[in-house]
Amino acid sequence: MASRPLRRFRFGRALRASEEGRTILEALVGERLPALVRSVRYHRPRAAFCGVGFCTGCLVRVNGRPNVRACRQAVREGDRVATENSWPSPRFDVLGALDALFPRGIDTLHGFRRPAFATRTYQRVVRRLAGYGRLPDHGAPAAGIRPPTVLRARVVIVGGGRAGAAAAARVAALGEPALLLDRGPGPGPIPGVEVLPSTTATVLSAAGPGGGDQFTLLGYSAEDAGVLVRAPAVIVATGSYDASLLFEGNDRPGVMTADLALGLARGARSLPFRRAVVVGSGPRALEVLSALGPRACAVSAPGGIPPELVRRASELGVSLFPRSMVVRARGRSRVRSVELRRRGSGPTDLVPCDAIVLAHRRLPHHPLLFQAGATMVWRPLSRGYYPALDPSGRTSVPALFAAGSVAGVAPAEAAASGVAAAEAALGRPRSGPPSTPVDPGNSGEYDGYFEELLTQPRRGKWVACACEDVLLDELEAASGRGYRGLEVVKRYTGLGTGLCQGRYCVPDALSVLSVLEHRAPPEVGYLTQRPPVVPTPLGSLARLHDEVGGEVVP
């Protein structure tokens, strides 16, 4: 591979260089995943976790701008990258002592009330801990003010993976204007399709200004330029992502999703670990195992391990822990070993490792559908919400469609589901067979899992919501006081109100609450998806102000 030109940047006071096109995270990864930030409440060290721009593990300050995701932002020449919410550094942070001082957590709901005259002092102290980054150094640089992009299309496709690209191509082939938005680099040019790469769709409103264009889609692209799209039909093909998993220390540097591990295997020069325990037994785990090769040391799965995975593991000399649950990641500033407990109160194995890669389940990336008001259904096998769809991918919202893995369609059928959605969106007859969403579930291997998990002894903190440092104990306390349902427990504990907007904490919290409330997860409810689905810069929205019409009385 020809080496790409170097970009020089500053990380703290150090001068660094990286190949063009790499993300800040890739540029900073060496032998280890660097701790980049400290958590909000307990100042626990955190490192990149998700690799796809949703978690709070890789927040850095870039050129005076706070809360930038290092895993999404490419290095530019002269960038000044700094760490935040830690002093003197994320590795050695003075306030990190809080974590050890309060092993069972800090009760901000009931604590700090007495004596009354001290409340001001308490508030000053607690307030100092709040937030991640400091106020930005400056406003939008004059040169950076880009006019908003305002577009119209017959069909807008969000997401440029297999399903989205196929949908867009089909719309174009049928002679209608198609517009495709993708958060990442996108699928490349598609004949007849306007493709907007690096453009994140963040708000989808089905109560448009009327005139046939019932959808208003807001988003933003590079340099915070606002994007406004109006369209009579929308196809959401936003794909899926790897879930988190609840266990003690699941927020420690070194615990990461398969999304991140695979991303690093592709993009970084070296993998920041030597011995990874892979969690999961499905195709995703196989993919991870293959990508990590000798860097994988063990596979843990909640149920049985299928033959292909067994074969691959034995080729690599990887030990297998079927029917096991991850109960504890040991290590403070990084993972040093993991405790695996055999299901059914079996013995515990201690496996030395420096990474835990979560490849146990993929979840549909559905916030946009949720937010637009599409009816969602609970799939018991995969223990997740999926959009309710007809065979063409039609949701309960007129003219809103879903295709690909967000619709629960198997990868092999993704393109076909995109085609079907495109045809349905245009009111054309379907050219292929109906797509059948499958439950890519785990065939029941999580049955009883959380019941068992909750009985495990807790030595340190079990972080149920990493963005807000909400502990499992707090969910139990809320439940114990009679607060029931995810919506209420969210308000009681703050779970799901952080930067990832519940993507990583809500799925397992649903399972936990279902155990605590003795009712099925769908009865525990779901969180109303409040827009935007990704934090959206105020500047990009501000610039769309003149373009967005008012609400009309129907």
Place this chain on the structure above:
Amino acid sequence: MTLERDRYRVVIVGAGIVGLYTAYHLARAGAGPIAVVDRGFLSSGGSGRNGGGIRQQWETRSTIRLARESIAAYRRFGSEFGYNIWFRQGGYLFLAETPAELDRLRAVHDVVVAEGLPSRLLSEGEVGAHVEGIAPGAVVGGAYLGSDGTLYPFPAVWGVYEAARSLGVEVALGVEARGVSSENGRVSRLVTSDGSIATDTIVNAAGGWSADLSRRAGLDVPNVASRHEILATEPLKPFLDPMVVRRSDGLYFSQTMRGEIVGGVTVPHPPGTARGVPSSPRFLTSMARALVTLVPRLASVGVLRAWAGFYDDTPDGFPIVGEDPRLPGFVHANGFGGHGFMLAPAASRRVAQSVLGEATDLDPREFGPGRFAAGPAGRAVEGLQLG
């Protein structure tokens, strides 16, 4: 969740801050069996959707007094209810962008000072000292009262809920009030989705839906639900102490204890609750424009989430508190507009008094349910509304 009895001394509709506080006051007064019904979950109404702003700067002395009393109640909330509501008295700062607006603020300031509160008029420079990053020339001055502040609404709801329950109040969630029966011209039963409940008194604390309930009781009321939206940004290190507000466009924003900027701005919506509580692109962009113009350094800060709720507006800006003269036994505790949280402790005490047949210190021409019959002429108006 069903109720244990078939008869209650008082049934309160709405388990928001107003209904719960009323139940608490009544239970403390030993009023007899009390039930609260709510069709939603706890804090599903305005009490779980507001900005937590608590201010005493108002145009009318009666509103100032209620707010002042409520502030005292929120200050002792922690010891009384066991929950920390993080009531932070970082002040409310009204911005004046023109000399004319500064004059209007001066008029409010005079009323506030006459009530004995140390409100201050600020110069442009003094405003700037309170709001880091404010755009030069954005204001000519402002008005500030340091004892105003913000709190977390949720723990306030939990605290009053638990206290009321421990005093024997029954709270039935998931039960909708559908109608009111009367006998001999007096309230006799509340008809609910879960059967009908015999009672002497019904308190309408149904927030944005209170007019529906009043109408179902055969009472014509002027309350109008209006949708108001609000957003929170990603959390930043604390840099802003006061709640910053502007009357011209209804802008308000503060920084919570968690570091998020939370606030709203006026955006016209069709009145009524029919269209629910989704957020609108119009609001997001209006609020973003207002914030970024005022504090340009916020441009790159991300909006984390936006939501909406209902104000329960009255034509004169005062809530409706007390028994309806047209239907004895039907007591109003509604019409709180965008400031029910900050008036709840004090106002609900008066609601409880009127349930118990005691006289209150409220002027019936300002707060009485019968005031609208006489038309607006000669009645006071509280016009200092935001959001």
